[in-house]
Amino acid sequence: MARRVLLTCGEPAGIGPELVGPAMASGVDFAWIGDPAHLPAGTPYCEIAAPGDAVPDGQVPVLRHDFPAPATPGRADPENAQAVIEVIARAVDLVMRREALAMTTLPINKQALKEGAGFAFPGHTEYLADLAGDVPVAMMLASTAVEPPCRVVPATIHIPLASVPASLTPERLEQAIRITHAGLQRDFAISAPRLAVAGLNPHAGEGGAMGHEEDLFLRPLLARLRDEGMDISGPLPADTMFHPAARAGYDAAICAYHDQALIPIKTLDFAGGVNVTLGLPFVRTSPDHGTAFDIAGQGRADATSTIAALKMAQDMARARG
Structure with a gap:
């Protein structure tokens, strides 16, 4: 099986969990890393042990990463902060070892990570650069529509x-x-x-x-x-x-x-913009929006940017060969 794009869970109290099921419409073969207990009821998923494991058609491959607390939409729990950070690091390790094709990150809440786990970085971009060996990077926002x-x-x-x-x-x-x-x-x-x-x-x-x-x-x-x-x-x-x-x-x-x-x-291109980190030794994209605590859990999340980010991650990885 071809290597998959990894989709990290981001802040589970935001709209991230609601985007996983709709992201299947991207046509991109991806695996989600997170706690299945945080997914909305009815999300079709199958737990896997490794990024390339086969799953039945119509199922989201899930690399399980247990979190200490449930997710309450709109209210970040400090107990989950460290697990959010660990999921990002796990995805980086997998793409650096070429077990995955690329990574797309769902939104984090930087304040929650700082308060709950002492997160010392301004955001995803800087943390990813550090995990990659403190490489110089640039943040690009790219339209798709x-x-x-x-x-x-x-x-x-x-x-x-x-x-x-x-x-x-x-x-x-x-x-x-x-x-x-x-x-x-x-x-x-x-x-x-x-x-x-x-x-x-x-x-x-x-x-x-x-x-x-x-x-x-x-x-x-x-x-x-x-x-x-x-x-x-x-x-x-x-x-x-x-x-x-x-x-x-x-x-x-x-x-x-x-x-x-x-x-x-x-x-x-408000809905279709994609955040790209240039300069990393692997491909990383992200939807160009935040955790949207104000609408989390209401079924109103728009997956357009997440779908665009997954497609762009796949295209960029293929361009790298």
Whole structure:
């Protein structure tokens, strides 16, 4: 049997358990790691001992991982925090040992993990990078339901807006650009990626009238990368980068900060966006939404992004060969 994509359970008090059954519509051969007691009643599943074990048609393969407490929709239990973390680590171990094809992670609640297990990472991305050997990574959000595609990479992520100018160093921006360029080649089979880089300031600084970062280091950095042979444009005014004609001119946009990147993709493809971690030695995707405690247990969870994330994980793994 071909290797499966692993789907981690995420926070069991969120909508994650409700997404498992509907995710079968993806057509992707996946195995879920979690506590079967947390799955909604009627979810068709079959416990397996190893990721590649056969199951009857129409059944979700489940790698059982017992949790100490039941899951109450909308209310994270600190007792389950350590088990949530262990499931992620277990999936990484399996993909690193090539027993699984790739991994897709369902949403975690970072506050619950911090309070319940002292989780020391800002989120999934940083924890996965640590488990992989403290490798440099970049967070990409990729659309699946709009053309031309919208792919964005924020060079700075989960920091206050006031901290962005000091954090957006030439070294950090160059790292994000290089990881994105390599990721498009390896994971998306784009042999000659076209990149666009957003300016930090309105109108990309407008010649210094609205800021100086573009002239101080963005333009010199991009000129040097172009001299190396990269197809890279910018710094560009962010407000004109994301309409269809603009997106047709590049394969991914590197943005200065979190909202500059995420607002356009969530506007263009709110349900179908996928979170991708570039730079890892394995493929990892995630639906582009959170635990949704407010609707957990109500049967209202939308599996569109999870289905898209599973499909993208499979496609990326195949692109890697």
